[in-house]
Amino acid sequence: MGYLLWHYLAESARRAPDATAVSHRKDVVSYGALDSASTRLANLFTRHGIGAGMRVGFYLEKSPRVHVSMHGVMKAGAAYVPVDPGAPAARAAFILGDCAVSAIVTTSRKLEDLRAATPLPSVKLVVLVDHADVPPVPGVEILPWSAIDAERDDVIAARPAIETDPAYLLYTSGSTGKPKGVILTHRHALTFIDWGVELFGIQATDKLSNHAPNHFDLSVFDIYAAMKAGASVSPVPDEVNSFPLQLAQWIHTHGISVWYSVPSALIRMLLHGKLERFGFEQLRHILFAGEVFPVKYLRDFQAKLPKAGLWNLYGPTETNVCTYYKVPVIPAEQNVEIPIGRACENTDVFALTDDNQVAGVGEMGELVVRGPSVMPGYWGLAERTAQSLVRNPVQPAYGESIYRTGDYVKLRSDGDYDFIGRKDNQVKSRGYRIELGDVEQAVYRHEAVREAAVVAVPDAEIGAKLKLVLVPHTEGALTRKDIEAFCLLHLPRYMVPEIIEFRTSLPRTSTGKTDRQALVNELITS
Amino acid sequence: MTLEESLKAYIEENLVRDKKPITLDEPLLERGVLDSMGMLNLISFLEEKAGVRVPDDDVLLENFASVNAIVETVDRLRANRNVR
Numbered sequence: 001m002g003y004l005l006w007h008y009l010a011e012s013a014r015r016a017p018d019a020t021a022v023s024h025r026k027d028v029v030s031y032g033a034l035d036s037a038s039t040r041l042a043n044l045f046t047r048h049g050i051g052a053g054m055r056v057g058f059y060l061e062k063s064p065r066v067h068v069s070m071h072g073v074m075k076a077g078a079a080y081v082p083v084d085p086g087a088p089a090a091r092a093a094f095i096l097g098d099c100a101v102s103a104i105v106t107t108s109r110k111l112e113d114l115r116a117a118t119p120l121p122s123v124k125l126v127v128l129v130d131h132a133d134v135p136p137v138p139g140v141e142i143l144p145w146s147a148i149d150a151e152r153d154d155v156i157a158a159r160p161a162i163e164t165d166p167a168y169l170l171y172t173s174g175s176t177g178k179p180k181g182v183i184l185t186h187r188h189a190l191t192f193i194d195w196g197v198e199l200f201g202i203q204a205t206d207k208l209s210n211h212a213p214n215h216f217d218l219s220v221f222d223i224y225a226a227m228k229a230g231a232s233v234s235p236v237p238d239e240v241n242s243f244p245l246q247l248a249q250w251i252h253t254h255g256i257s258v259w260y261s262v263p264s265a266l267i268r269m270l271l272h273g274k275l276e277r278f279g280f281e282q283l284r285h286i287l288f289a290g291e292v293f294p295v296k297y298l299r300d301f302q303a304k305l306p307k308a309g310l311w312n313l314y315g316p317t318e319t320n321v322c323t324y325y326k327v328p329v330i331p332a333e334q335n336v337e338i339p340i341g342r343a344c345e346n347t348d349v350f351a352l353t354d355d356n357q358v359a360g361v362g363e364m365g366e367l368v369v370r371g372p373s374v375m376p377g378y379w380g381l382a383e384r385t386a387q388s389l390v391r392n393p394v395q396p397a398y399g400e401s402i403y404r405t406g407d408y409v410k411l412r413s414d415g416d417y418d419f420i421g422r423k424d425n426q427v428k429s430r431g432y433r434i435e436l437g438d439v440e441q442a443v444y445r446h447e448a449v450r451e452a453a454v455v456a457v458p459d460a461e462i463g464a465k466l467k468l469v470l471v472p473h474t475e476g477a478l479t480r481k482d483i484e485a486f487c488l489l490h491l492p493r494y495m496v497p498e499i500i501e502f503r504t505s506l507p508r509t510s511t512g513k514t515d516r517q518a519l520v521n522e523l524i525t526s
Numbered sequence: 527m528t529l530e531e532s533l534k535a536y537i538e539e540n541l542v543r544d545k546k547p548i549t550l551d552e553p554l555l556e557r558g559v560l561d562s563m564g565m566l567n568l569i570s571f572l573e574e575k576a577g578v579r580v581p582d583d584d585v586l587l588e589n590f591a592s593v594n595a596i597v598e599t600v601d602r603l604r605a606n607r608n609v610r
Contacts, residue, residue, distance in 0.1 A: 086558055088543065239555055239587050242565040246586060268562065272582040430563075481539050488543050493563050 003163040004186045006074040008193070008227035009035055012204075019204060020232040022064040023254075029064040031230065034071065040151035041072030041127075046158045047151075048125045048141065050102045052077035055169065057101040058214070059083045059092050059110050062235040065129045065145065066214060067223065069105045070168070072148075074186075077158045078102070079166035081181070082214040087492050089113035091179070095171045096120055099181050099379045103127065108134045111142075163187040169379055170217055172317050173426070173435040173495075181379030182317045184220075191373040192320040193224045195345045199324070200258060200285050200311075206231040207254065207282065211241070211261040216431070217317045218260055218289060225258075248273035255282040260313075262431025263293035264462045270297055271461075275304045289313040289321065290431030291463040292419065295337055299330045314340035314419065316433075318375045318388065318403050322347050325416060339416040340409065347371040351409050351417070356393045359411060364420055367409045368392075370402040427456035427464040432494045439466060439497060442490045448478045451506050454497060455519045468497035469519055471505060478502070529576055530597050536571055537593065550593045560590060572596070578603040 002011060009031065012019070017032030029037075050056065056073040058066060058080060066082075073080040081099055083092045093114050096104060100122035106114070107130045114120065115137065125141050128134070132144035161167075167186045171179040196202070208226045210233050212218035226233035240250045248269050251259065259266075266288060269275065286301070286308050293312065301310065310327035325341025343349045350358055351365030359365030370392060377385035389401040408420040425436050436454040443452040451471040456464040472478040480500045487496040507518040527535070530550065538547055541559040554560050559568075568590065569580050578600055589599040 086543075086561065238561075242560050242562045243585055243587055243590075245582060265562070272585060274582060484540055485545065488540075489545070493543075493561065 003190070004074065004161055005167045005189045005193075005224060006038070006071045008224055009038070009071050012227060012230035016204065016230050019230055021226070022067050023207075023232050023234045024062065024064055025237050027064050029067070034064070034067060036153040037068045037148065038071035038075055039153045039156055040148040041068055042075035043151040043153075043155075043157050044127075044143075044148050045072065045076035045078065045103065045125075046156075048103070050076060050078055050125060051158045052161060052165070054078045054102040055081050055099045055166075056103045056105065057081040057083055057096040057099075059085060059096070059104060059106040059114065060129055061085045061107075061238070062210070062214065063129070065105075067233075069127075070223070074161070074167055075156050075158060077161045077165075079168055079183075081169045081171070083171070084213060084215045084492055085110070088489055089117040090490065091492065093117040093120065095179055095181070097122070098171075098178070099169055105129065108132070161186065163190070164376075166376075168220075170215060170317050173433050173438050180381055180384060182375050183377055183379055184317075184320070184375055188320065188373045188375065189220060189224060191346050191371065192344070193221065193228055195347075196221055196321070197225050197228050198345070200225075200287075202226070202229040202231055202258065204230040206257045206284075208233045208258045209251065209254075209256045209260065210235040211259070211265055212431075216290075217315075217320050218262070218431075220320060221260055221287070244269045244271070244273035248275055248278055251283065252278035252280050257282045258285045258287070259283065260287040260289070262290040263288045263297070264291065264430045266293070266301065267297050267461055270300055270304070280305060280308065283308045285309050285311060287311045287313055289315065291428040292337055294460050295330060295334060297460075298327060298338065299332070299334075302327075302330060312338055312340060315369075316403075316405055316407075319347070319369045319371075319373050319405075322349055322369045322371075322373065323417060337419070339412060340419045341416050344373075347373055349417070350394075351411060352393065352404075358394060361411050361413050364408055364410050366423060367405045367407050367417065368402045369405060370400060374401070374403045427466075429456075429459075429464045429466065430462045430494055432492075434464075434466070434495055436466070439468070439487075439491065439495050442487060442495075443468060443470065443483065445490065446478070446483065446486050448472050448474070448482075451514070453506055453514050453516055453519055455516060455523065457499065457523055465499060466495070466497040467499040467501065467519075467523070469501050469503055469506060471503055475504065529600060530593060532575060533571070533596060534593050536575075537568075540567065548593065552592055554590065554592055555587065560587070565590070568596070572600060576600045576604075578607065 013031040013035035019031050021031045021034045022029045083095050103125040105127045108128050127143050129145050163186045166183045169181040171181050202225050208222050210222035240246045312325040313321040314323045315321040323341045348370045353359045353365045392400050392402045406423045409417040439454045440452050450473045453469045455467050457467050459465045507515040541564045
């Protein structure tokens with residue numbers, strides 16, 4: 001019985017070592033090769049003293065070496081931390097420093113960027129996937145990828161992890177202006193993957209796409225559902241991803257049978273990908289999560305791809321998917337959004353009213369989640385963890401922790417939940433969760449900025465656009481371009497405001513605070 | 527400013543994260559310009575500044591591979607428009 005996340009790979013490699021595990025551009029890696037390479041990497045980590053209770057960061061583009069690294073880190077007993085390869089080096093360095101990674105897997109160029117950004121005193125080892133022709137770093141051993149060749153692949157020398165140990169950390173936008181690390185255990189991931197593989201009937205013949213970046217929790221399903229079933233996973237190459245027509249063709253010609261992404265990627269393909277030209281004969285399931293999929297686009301999708309099942313998956317990073325809903329045929333007259341559905345197997349959800357009572361049918365409440373897929377906490381943030389993980393008020397004597405999602409829902413009479421909206425200042429744009437305060441804080445760092453407020457403008461295609469209202473110290477001292485360039489240096493691109501407006505002052509509430517509601521109301525009335 | 531110059535300036539100011547200059551034939555994909563948001567921005571820039579509509583069938587990597595490739599694409603789209 002597997003109880004660690006890498007056991008899926010080991011078992012599939014034993015059953016069918018020659019089957020394709022990962023296919024990316026011209027790189028095709030078999031289960032046997034992936035298992036063997038990740039064991040070698042684990043032994044390399046172990047020899048360098050990296051194992052249980054430690055973290056290893058990845059700061060690199062998608063490739064099969066990322067899959068080797070994920071499994072290698074877990075086999076060594078440690079947890080991995082995937083960082084957005086497109087993130088500015090300062091943000092990447094913050095994340096790697098926050099959870100004090102002992103090792104980093106990256107490229108020589110990104111290592112240079114990281115070194116220029118900040119010192120990382122916790123790092124003892126760097127493995128470079130391209131070449132190791134870089135200047136030395138005092139106290140850090142820098143090895144080329146080929147160093148794993150000298151390691152054994154028949155035995156894992158590390159002290160094994162247990163199922164409640166962290167398998168990986170995913171960093172999400174945080175209300176303090178700094179990203180926060182969500183700790184996810186082996187048991188968390190297995191709970192979710194076992195459910196998904198069973199429900200979607202994933203088999204060795206399936207081909208799963210991997211559209212989401214590795215630092216986004218959607219990728220966890222793509223990779224590990226494939227590993228469990230002995231199926232193959234194909235990361236979408238960058239050169240295809242931004243071109244809807246080429247992306248649609250890629251799905252068709254690669255025989256992708258299970259697709260999973262945020263709705264905005266699907267909507268872009270629907271609107272610009274000429275879907276009617278392709279047969280998509282293999283495509284069985286289209287899964288989406290991360291934001292609301294407007295019903296008008298879902299209906300168009302069903303008309304163009306009648307054979308593929310559409311599934312709405314809901315869940316924050318802190319629990320991964322916790323509810324699901326199979327989209328029925330949507331009648332032409334329907335214009336209300338689809339529900340988020342009901343709890344996944346081995347997971348329980350319910351809604352709590354503001355006075356901590358279980359909400360009944362038709363009553364609004366905050367969705368809470370209990371079960372083995374709930375995270376143990378945020379890395380190093382005890383107070384923030386205590387706000388999200390609370391005692392279950394329904395069974396106080398049991399003492400279990402449940403996760404408060406911060407999402408308002410309503411229970412329907414058929415047992416499905418409808419999503420109503422966020423409790424706090426977070427918005428979803430292109431599937432990314434954005435704390436508006438993070439964007440404001442970044443903008444405030446510009447010396448010419450006096451005041452800034454960021455509000456979300458609802459957008460049917462991407463969920464929300466960010467609007468920045470800005471007051472410079474001196475009128476005319478800042479241009480839109482200046483502030484965009486500044487944001488691009490400090491924020492991932494999805495957090496850079498699309499709309500920027502200059503003013504001489506911001507509206508105020510009676511207590512003198514920035515009146516964000518007034519800014520939101522302007523959007524409604526304009 | 528020619529289209530080539532304004533396009534290069536736009537990409538350098540808005541889409542290249544490290545703010546380092548680009549050359550006219552440099553692969554934009556490798557500089558991280560052509561992610562999905564970068565593409566949306568590029569297409570709106572062309573429609574606004576160059577006054578051409580970019581049909582879905584032309585939103586292909588080869589047409590956006592470099593500044594030179596984009597300028598050629600715009601020239602071709604303009605020529606097609608004049609023919610019709």
